[in-house]
Amino acid sequence: TTVTTVLGIQYPADSWTNATPHIVAKTERALHRTPHHPVAIVAQRIAHFWSTQVPDVHPPMRVVNDMPPVATPAANFDSLLIAPDHPGRSPSDTYYLNQHSLLRTHTSAHQAQLLARGVPNFLCIADCYRRDEIDASHYPVFHQMEGFRSFEASDLKVLTGGASSAFDKVWDPSVNPKQTVHDVAISAAVGHDLVTKLEAMCRFLFESSQPLEMRWNKDYFPFTAPSWELEVKYQGQWLEVLGSGVVQQPIMDAAHPTRPAGSVVGWAFGLGLERLAMVLFGIPDIRLFWSTDPRFLDQFKDVDPTDPASLVTFKPFSAYPPCTKDVAFWVPKGTVLVDNNLFDVVRGVAGDLVENVQQIDRFVHPKTGRESRCFRIVYRSMDRNVTNDEINAVQDRVRAALVNELQVELR
Numbered sequence: 001t002t003v004t005t006v007l008g009i010q011y012p013a014d015s016w017t018n019a020t021p022h023i024v025a026k027t028e029r030a031l032h033r034t035p036h037h038p039v040a041i042v043a044q045r046i047a048h049f050w051s052t053q054v055p056d057v058h059p060p061m062r063v064v065n066d067m068p069p070v071a072t073p074a075a076n077f078d079s080l081l082i083a084p085d086h087p088g089r090s091p092s093d094t095y096y097l098n099q100h101s102l103l104r105t106h107t108s109a110h111q112a113q114l115l116a117r118g119v120p121n122f123l124c125i126a127d128c129y130r131r132d133e134i135d136a137s138h139y140p141v142f143h144q145m146e147g148f149r150s151f152e153a154s155d156l157k158v159l160t161g162g163a164s165s166a167f168d169k170v171w172d173p174s175v176n177p178k179q180t181v182h183d184v185a186i187s188a189a190v191g192h193d194l195v196t197k198l199e200a201m202c203r204f205l206f207e208s209s210q211p212l213e214m215r216w217n218k219d220y221f222p223f224t225a226p227s228w229e230l231e232v233k234y235q236g237q238w239l240e241v242l243g244s245g246v247v248q249q250p251i252m253d254a255a256h257p258t259r260p261a262g263s264v265v266g267w268a269f270g271l272g273l274e275r276l277a278m279v280l281f282g283i284p285d286i287r288l289f290w291s292t293d294p295r296f297l298d299q300f301k302d303v304d305p306t307d308p309a310s311l312v313t314f315k316p317f318s319a320y321p322p323c324t325k326d327v328a329f330w331v332p333k334g335t336v337l338v339d340n341n342l343f344d345v346v347r348g349v350a351g352d353l354v355e356n357v358q359q360i361d362r363f364v365h366p367k368t369g370r371e372s373r374c375f376r377i378v379y380r381s382m383d384r385n386v387t388n389d390e391i392n393a394v395q396d397r398v399r400a401a402l403v404n405e406l407q408v409e410l411r
C-alpha cells in the first residue's frame with residue numbers, strides 16, 4: 001500500500017511506514033469513549049475524583065478525550081525534550097504512518113498543545129500505540145490518562161506553606177535532582193502537592209477497608225525533574241501505577257511565550273488505564289478490552305463510575321483451551337530480525353487469536369554462520385473453542401507471511 005488512511009485522513013507511505021492495517025483499524029474503536037466500557041469507567045472514576053475531591057485546583061481539571069491519535073514527532077517527542085537519538089523514536093518501537101506522522105506513543109504528546117490552547121489544568125485520555133511483545137498484559141494499543149496542573153506565582157505562595165516532613169522520605173534531591181532554574185522551595189512545594197494529590201487519588205480508586213500501602217520511587221523522564229513513579233500494594237503485589245514529576249521549565253516557558261520565563265510552573269502524571277482496569281475489575285487478559293462479546297461488555301453495564309458500591313469483579317465466561325505451535329527459521333544472512341516486526345506479522349495474520357509469542361531457541365550455525373530462531377506461538381480465543389484444523393490453517397498463513405514479509409527461510 002502507498003497510502004494509509006487514518007480517521008479519513010490520508011498519509012502517503014515512505015521508508016518509515018510500519019503501521020499495519022490491523023493496528024490502524026484500532027483507531028476507529030475509541031474504547032475510552034464507549035459508554036460502560038471498563039477503560040472508560042476507570043477514566044471516569046478518576047475524573048470524578050478530580051472533580052469532587054480537590055477543591056483547590058482552579059480552574060478545575062478539564063477532561064479532554066478527543067485528541068486524534070496521529071501526532072507529529074515534534075509533538076510526541078521534541079516538545080517533551082526527548083533526545084533525537086532516544087530509542088523510543090525508532091521505528092522498531094513506534095508506529096509510523098510516514099516520517100512526519102506517527103501514532104502517539106503516550107498522552108504526554110498533548111501537553112504542549114493543550115497548554116498552548118490556554119488549558120492550564122487537564123486530564124487527557126486517549127488511545128496510545130507502541131510496538132511491543134505479545135502476552136496477557138501487552139497489547140500494541142492501550143489507553144493512558146495524562147494529568148497536568150499549572151501554578152501561577154500566587155498559587156505557589158499558598159503552596160509553599162504546605163511541604164511536610166513525610167515528603168522528605170519521598171524526595172531525595174541528591175539522587176533525584178530539581179531543575180537548576182527552580183528554587184528548592186518551589187520544587188518541593190509543587191512535588192508535595194503532586195504526591196499528596198496522587199496518593200489521595202489512589203486511595204479513592206483502590207478504596208477498601210484496609211489502608212492502602214503506597215511507595216514512591218525516583219524515576220527519570222526527559223520532560224520532568226524531579227520525577228517519581230508511584231506503586232501501590234494490591235492483593236499482596238506491588239503494582240506500578242503512574243509516572244510523574246515537576247514539568248521541565250522549558251516546556252512551561254514555551255507554552256507561555258508572552259510571560260516571563262519561570263512564571264508558570266507545573267506538575268504532570270501519566271497512567272495506564274488497562275493496567276488499572278485489569279486489577280480493579282479482575283480482568284485477566286488485555287485482549288478482552290477489545291472484545292465485542294456481550295458476555296464481556298454486559299458485565300459492566302450497571303457500573304456507575306461515581307459509586308464504588310457498583311463496581312464488579314469480572315467473571316470469565318470460560319477458559320477455552322489454548323493451541324500451541326512452534327515456528328523455526330533461518331534469518332537472512334547479514335540481517336537482524338527485529339522481534340517487534342515478527343510480532344506484528346503474527347498479529348496481522350492471527351489478530352486477537354494470538355495470546356503469547358515467546359522465543360524458545362536461538363543459535364548460530366557453527367559452519368554456515370546462519371542464525372536460527374524458534375518462536376512458540378500460543379493461540380487461544382477469548383470467546384470460543386478453536387479447532388486444531390483452524391489453527392493449523394492460521395499457522396500456515398503465519399509461516400507464509402514470515403517468509404514474505406521478513407524473508408526468513410523456514411526450517
Ligand code: DAH
Binds near residue numbers: 147224244
Ligand atoms: N509519558 C510517560 C509514559 O508514557 C508517562 C509519564 C511520566 C507522563 C511522567 C507524565 C510524567 O506526565 O510526568 O511512560
